[in-house]
Amino acid sequence: MIKAHDLFTPAEDWLFADDFDLELPPWQWLDLISVVLQERLKSMPSAPVEIPPGLSVSGAVVFGEGVSLPPFGSITGPAYIGAGCELRPGVYIRGNLITGRNCVLGNSCEFKNALLMDDVQVPHFSYVGDSVLGNHAHLGAGVICSNLRLDQTPVIVKLLNGERISTERRKVGAFIGDRAEVGCNAVLNPGVILHPGAVVGPCMPFTGSLESNQLVLCKSPQQRILRPDLG
Numbered sequence: 001m002i003k004a005h006d007l008f009t010p011a012e013d014w015l016f017a018d019d020f021d022l023e024l025p026p027w028q029w030l031d032l033i034s035v036v037l038q039e040r041l042k043s044m045p046s047a048p049v050e051i052p053p054g055l056s057v058s059g060a061v062v063f064g065e066g067v068s069l070p071p072f073g074s075i076t077g078p079a080y081i082g083a084g085c086e087l088r089p090g091v092y093i094r095g096n097l098i099t100g101r102n103c104v105l106g107n108s109c110e111f112k113n114a115l116l117m118d119d120v121q122v123p124h125f126s127y128v129g130d131s132v133l134g135n136h137a138h139l140g141a142g143v144i145c146s147n148l149r150l151d152q153t154p155v156i157v158k159l160l161n162g163e164r165i166s167t168e169r170r171k172v173g174a175f176i177g178d179r180a181e182v183g184c185n186a187v188l189n190p191g192v193i194l195h196p197g198a199v200v201g202p203c204m205p206f207t208g209s210l211e212s213n214q215l216v217l218c219k220s221p222q223q224r225i226l227r228p229d230l231g
Contacts, residue, residue: 001025002159007177007195008134011118015082016040016098020115026175026193027157027167030130033113034096037078044080059095070107081105088123100135114173131173139176140184140202147173149190157191158208167191177212 005022019036020029037060046062052071059077066084073091081087082101090108097111100118105111109122112129116122120133124141131145148171149155155172156164172191176182180194183202194200198210201217210216 001165002157002193004029004132007175007193008117008132009178011100011135014100014117015080025165025167026132027155027169027172027191029115029132030113030169030172033098033115034078037080037096037098041078041080047083064101082118113171117178129173130169130171131175133174133176134178134180134196136179137176138181140182140186142185143182144187145173145192146187146189147171155190157193159193160195160209160211 002025003023004026007026010017016036020032041060041062044062047065049063049067049069051057052069054072055069056074061075061077061079063081064083067081068086070087070089070091072089073087075093076095078095079093079097080099082099082103084102085099085105087105088107091105092110094110094112096113099116102119103116104121104123106123109126114128115132117133117135119136121138122128126139126143128145130147152170154170155167157167158164174188174192176194177196177198179196180198182188182200185203186200187205189205189207192206193209195210195212197213199215200206200210201215
């Protein structure tokens with residue numbers, strides 16, 4: 001069984017280290033996001049920020065120090081936006097979002113029931129729902145973390161060894177490990193698992209799991225090669 005620690009190595013001073021058990025399967029973190037926010041936001045002070053006139057902010061939202069806010073967009077709590085994060089024009093946060101430090105939540109990107117760790121970049125036109133993104137994970141423009149099967153049955157994850165496990169959840173997006181990357185306009189189908197350093201090439205639909213430091217390309221979906229920069 002895969003555990004969260006197989007994908008993510010939180011910083012020692014991560015604010016939510018006591019709330020997310022690394023021994024759990026990563027999809028079980030999804031149920032914890034709303035619970036953690038409801039409990040933790042009550043006692044967490046928000047840094048002073050100036051809300052631009054065109055930015056809608058409602059519900060319980062806590063901002064860390066040095067957050068950069070866009071001239072327009074929508075943020076609905078509960079949400080915790082970590083220190084140094086940059087929110088770009090048209091960002092759409094639909095609640096139950098936790099981000100680490102120095103993340104980019106890009107223009108026209110939508111986030112819902114998601115956990116982003118430190119230094120995550122989602123810069124342009126992406127959807128991130130019911131997903132967990134590890135430290136330094138990066139999504140190219142237009143990446144979609146699909147979170148609902150066409151038949152709307154519970155999402156099944158396929159592990160590297162071929163084992164198939166039901167998450168018992170109707171909505172499950174992607175679990176993107178530390179330093180993993182996804183190319184522009186790729187679609188990660190429900191329940192995708194990218195191990196640390198894995199790369200999905202642009203313009204491809206991807207299903208299942210991808211090993212650490214492996215790269216898969218659209219022109220040859222079965223070809224998985226070691227990332228040259230990490231070989």
